[in-house]
Amino acid sequence: MTERIVEISRRRLLRDVASGLGVAALANLLSADQGPGQPGLPHFAPRAKRVIYLFMSGGPSQIELFDYKPKLAEWRGTDLPDSVRMGQRLTGMTATQTKFPVVQSLFRFQQHGQSGAWVSELAPYTAKVVDKLTFIRSMHTEAINHDPAVTFFQTGFQLAGRPSIGSWLAYGLGSENQDLPAFVVMISATDGGDQPLYDRLWGSGFLPTRYQGVKFRSSGDPVLYLSNPEGMTAKVRRRFLDDLGKLNQMQFEEVGDPEIQTRIAQYEMAYRMQSSVPELTDLSREPESTFELYGPDSRKPGTFAANCLLARRLAERGVRFIQLFHRGWDHHNNLPEKIVKVCKETDQPAAALVQDLDQRGLLKDTLVVWGGEFGRTVYCQGKLTPEDYGRDHHPRCFTIWMAGGGLKPGLTYGTTDDYSYNIVENPVHVHDLHATILHLLGIDHTRLTYKFQGRYFRLTDVHGSVVRELLA
Numbered sequence: 001m002t003e004r005i006v007e008i009s010r011r012r013l014l015r016d017v018a019s020g021l022g023v024a025a026l027a028n029l030l031s032a033d034q035g036p037g038q039p040g041l042p043h044f045a046p047r048a049k050r051v052i053y054l055f056m057s058g059g060p061s062q063i064e065l066f067d068y069k070p071k072l073a074e075w076r077g078t079d080l081p082d083s084v085r086m087g088q089r090l091t092g093m094t095a096t097q098t099k100f101p102v103v104q105s106l107f108r109f110q111q112h113g114q115s116g117a118w119v120s121e122l123a124p125y126t127a128k129v130v131d132k133l134t135f136i137r138s139m140h141t142e143a144i145n146h147d148p149a150v151t152f153f154q155t156g157f158q159l160a161g162r163p164s165i166g167s168w169l170a171y172g173l174g175s176e177n178q179d180l181p182a183f184v185v186m187i188s189a190t191d192g193g194d195q196p197l198y199d200r201l202w203g204s205g206f207l208p209t210r211y212q213g214v215k216f217r218s219s220g221d222p223v224l225y226l227s228n229p230e231g232m233t234a235k236v237r238r239r240f241l242d243d244l245g246k247l248n249q250m251q252f253e254e255v256g257d258p259e260i261q262t263r264i265a266q267y268e269m270a271y272r273m274q275s276s277v278p279e280l281t282d283l284s285r286e287p288e289s290t291f292e293l294y295g296p297d298s299r300k301p302g303t304f305a306a307n308c309l310l311a312r313r314l315a316e317r318g319v320r321f322i323q324l325f326h327r328g329w330d331h332h333n334n335l336p337e338k339i340v341k342v343c344k345e346t347d348q349p350a351a352a353l354v355q356d357l358d359q360r361g362l363l364k365d366t367l368v369v370w371g372g373e374f375g376r377t378v379y380c381q382g383k384l385t386p387e388d389y390g391r392d393h394h395p396r397c398f399t400i401w402m403a404g405g406g407l408k409p410g411l412t413y414g415t416t417d418d419y420s421y422n423i424v425e426n427p428v429h430v431h432d433l434h435a436t437i438l439h440l441l442g443i444d445h446t447r448l449t450y451k452f453q454g455r456y457f458r459l460t461d462v463h464g465s466v467v468r469e470l471l472a
Contacts, residue, residue: 047406138414218302
């Protein structure tokens with residue numbers, strides 16, 4: 001009998017609190033699902049309002065793309081010196097090798113633009129916009145296998161379960177457009193690469209689930225269940241959602257679970273997206289010049305080019321974080337043929353996105369990031385032939401580029417050794433990159449926190465420093 005009285009008292013307490021503070025919170029939730037963000041944010045004047053992150057899943061080879069190493073031609077076939085490798089960790093695919101033969105890139109490099117940035121012939125469109133880009137050639141990470149490495153870049157931690165960077169920004173800064181999610185994800189359709197991309201990579205972790213990324217599909221409804229079921233009119237759906245909201249509110253008052261509020265907010269967002277998403281994905285009013293800029297694939301839904309064009313349209317509409325994933329960069333064998341294919345899919349659209357944002361006046365407050373989870377080794381994996389060599393995973397140094405959003409354009413930052421194996425100047429860690437991205441958005445990375453299981457967590461954990469040399 002005593003236990004029953006305690007249970008009723010607890011339930012009544014939750015209900016009473018919910019009927020006071022809870023109803024007010026719910027009313028605010030329905031009027032602004034992802035809201036203005038957390039009180040006091042941004043911490044200072046932001047240079048960027050939004051991020052478009054072009055994630056090249058699989059690990060692009062910096063040696064083939066942006067980190068020119070002419071001496072490798074002289075050293076072809078020689079064993080990577082122990083003084084360079086220094087016993088560093090190897091993957092299981094090369095741990096049994098006794099020799100580590102050096103192989104140079106098959107592709108030609110040239111300097112481009114006033115900045116003189118080195119770019120290979122694989123990326124002719126990127127080469128045209130180098131003076132708008134900021135190259136970091138000294139990125140490094142701790143993870144050497146795909147899943148923990150991708151997870152690290154997305155969440156700041158190698159183990160699954162923490163909020164993704166887009167979720168942190170949706171939580172901290174909220175949305176600029178109440179008719180679209182704050183965080184949108186798109187995955188390109190490609191024949192290359194079989195590395196899985198799990199939903200948790202854009203998940204909210206221990207943050208409320210309304211901050212997770214919304215995945216857009218390339219066929220059918222861009223978002224699942226966006227269309228009304230057969231026989232249901234918009235008016236009937238509105239009445240249905242109103243009644244469902246009342247039932248959910250009653251349940252919230254009964255148990256006090258904040259996820260019920262999230263569920264109500266998601267229903268309301270879905271209702272508003274019925275009009276906003278079709279307009280967003282209708283490219284019929286885009287001029288022919290836009291499709292020429294992004295390339296012929298931009299007319300094919302689900303391609304990287306089409307997703308880049310949609311990313312620009314999402315940025316125009318105030319979506320806070322737009323993540324594009326493109327697989328096919330895991331080149332352990334037959335690298336020359338495979339990297340040509342994936343560069344043809346991505347080079348023109350990525351460069352076009354930068355140009356398009358710039359000519360529309362959006363680049364100044366949109367941060368574009370291009371890169372993968374690690375780089376590739378200088379030593380050969382598989383055959384040592386010009387046409388059929390491969391490279392293993394290499395977390396010690398690799399290249400990414402960024403553009404816009406308060407960065408210093410035309411800058412190449414960081415230096416690697418002549419083997420592109422170790423960093424010799426200005427290392428940039430994953431935590432440093434995250435700290436810098438947050439800084440450009442007006443956030444002190446040490447102050448964007450969330451209490452979970454008795455500890456205050458943050459994207460950068462207990463690490464990270466803003467790389468101020470990158471800032472304009």
